Amino acid sequence: MFVGKDHDGYVGAEALAVADRTPLVRGLFCADGECVQGADLLVENRAVGVVTASTWSPTLQGGTALVRLSQALEPGTIVQVATRGKVTCSAEIRALPMFDAEGLIPRGKAEIPFEGADLRPPATA
Amino acid sequence: MRYLARPETEPGWAYGLWRSAFADVTDALGARYAVYNHRLVPVTFGDCRFAGYTALRTGAILMDASGERALEVKGPDAGLYMDRIMCRRMSVMKPGRASYGLMCFEDGCLVSDGVVMRMAEDRYYYVHASAEVFSWMRAHVGDLEVTITDPDISVFQLQGPKSLQVAHAMCDGFDLETFRYFDVVEATVDGLPVILSRTGWTGEIGLEVYTAGRQEEGTRLWRAAQKAGEAFGIMAVGLDVLDMRRIEAGIMNYSSDFDQTMTP
Known part of the structure; x- marks a missing residue:
């Protein structure tokens, strides 16, 4: 969606026409804590990616992160990841964006109320 | 552990760091800065980031986002030029509109991301993230009649409902x-x-305000936004707050979430 389908002749166009389209940046959701930025994502003790940005989401009530994958992983895949406090937790690969998937809020087409309760992560995070 | 910069009144070595037009204000507010795009950008004012997040979701926030660097593309071939370097056709975009804009190397990997704003038939701005874009853009002018300049623009974000x-x-x-x-x-x-562009880095409704002014003008603009925002609970925040919301919104940051080794 970021590359014009009707556009050619620009720098990189020929390479992009045959490029692998596997998504390598995904979302990550961890209900039990805030993931550590820079932490590896593990599947059966094998690294399959890394956390590149991380926070606690007061809206989603969980640790949310952006991750860069070294192999294709579909949404719903469970990985192990370090959280703040050095606790390793299970987390779920998610499609982006993780909230307001249709982008209605910035377009002014929807208001999704925020109650402001339970802002902070659990004590272990 | 992370390392942030703070203001220092003693004169001395500060080459290579650019202060935005709002720096006098953000210094006075107690900002701690990160270096992004060779620029100092407020990361925190010491307030609780969850308070800033609440303001962003329910009211309004004000943030110096001058890590975004705006380059001007001007000349009769400006549209042709933008089509040459951008992955989307920018020559068909009308003046008064903006578009997300990616630039790639010949191998399809990413040079940069940013927002293209068309100001006139022969004039665009490319507001880009942390990447060596200026030299890349100048190197691709070739035989086209167009000039690429840095007008020294600062920008703050007004975001929130x-x-x-x-x-x-x-x-x-x-x-x-x-x-x-x-x-x-x-x-x-x-x-x-x-x-003003109705864009942002939060996934909330909002806009960005660009000025070519320096400290005096920047301070006046910041104060005007604060005054206008008082009735709406406006809060000055740093990147720590925007980071929370942009991760939820899946807004990626060039150089950390994706970089020159990846294709779009």
């Missing part, structure tokens, strides 16, 4: 009803010329 009302109260020449997502308009604030 009340942000358009803040802008309406702050600006002259701003029509709240017709200002659509990814529109660009020129207006004045306290007599100072600004550019």
Whole structure:
């Protein structure tokens, strides 16, 4: 969606026409804590990616992160990841964006109320 | 552990770091800065980031986002030139509109991401993230009649559900009803010329305010936004707050979430 389908002749166009389209940046959701930025994502003790940005989401009530994958992983895949406090937790690969998937809020087409309760992560995070 | 910069009154080595037009204000507010795009950008004012997040979700926030560097592309071949370097056809975009804009190397890997704003038939701005874009853009002018310059622009973000009302109260020449997502308009604030784009880095409704002014003008603009935002609970925040919301919104940051080793 970021590359014009009707556009050619620009720098990189020929390479992009045959490029692998596997998504390598995904979302990550961890209900039990805030993931550590820079932490590896593990599947059966094998690294399959890394956390590149991380926070606690007061809206989603969980640790949310952006991750860069070294192999294709579909949404719903469970990985192990370090959280703040050095606790390793299970987390779920998610499609982006993780909230307001249709982008209605910035377009002014929807208001999704925020109650402001339970802002902070659990004590272990 | 992370390392942040803070203001230092003793003169000395500070080469290579660019202060935005709002730095006098953000210094006074107690900002701690990160270096992004060779620029100092406030990361925190010491407030609780969850308070800033609440303001962003329910009211309005004000943030110096001058890590975004705006380059001007001007000349009769500006449209042709933008089509040459951008992955989307920018020559068909109307003046007064903006678009997300990616640039790639010949191998398809990413040079940069940013927002393209068309100001006139022969003039664009490319507002880009942390990447060595200026030299790349100048190197691709070739035989086209176009110039690439850095007009030394600073930008702050007004974001949140009340942000358009803040802008309406702050600006002259701003029509709240017709200002659509990814529109660009020129207006004045306290007599100072600004550019407004209905864009942002939060996934919330909001806009960005661009000025070519320096410290005196930047301070006036910041104060005007704060005054206009008082009734809407506006809060000055740093990147720590925006980071929370942009991760939820899946807004990626060039150089950390994706980089020159990856294709779009």
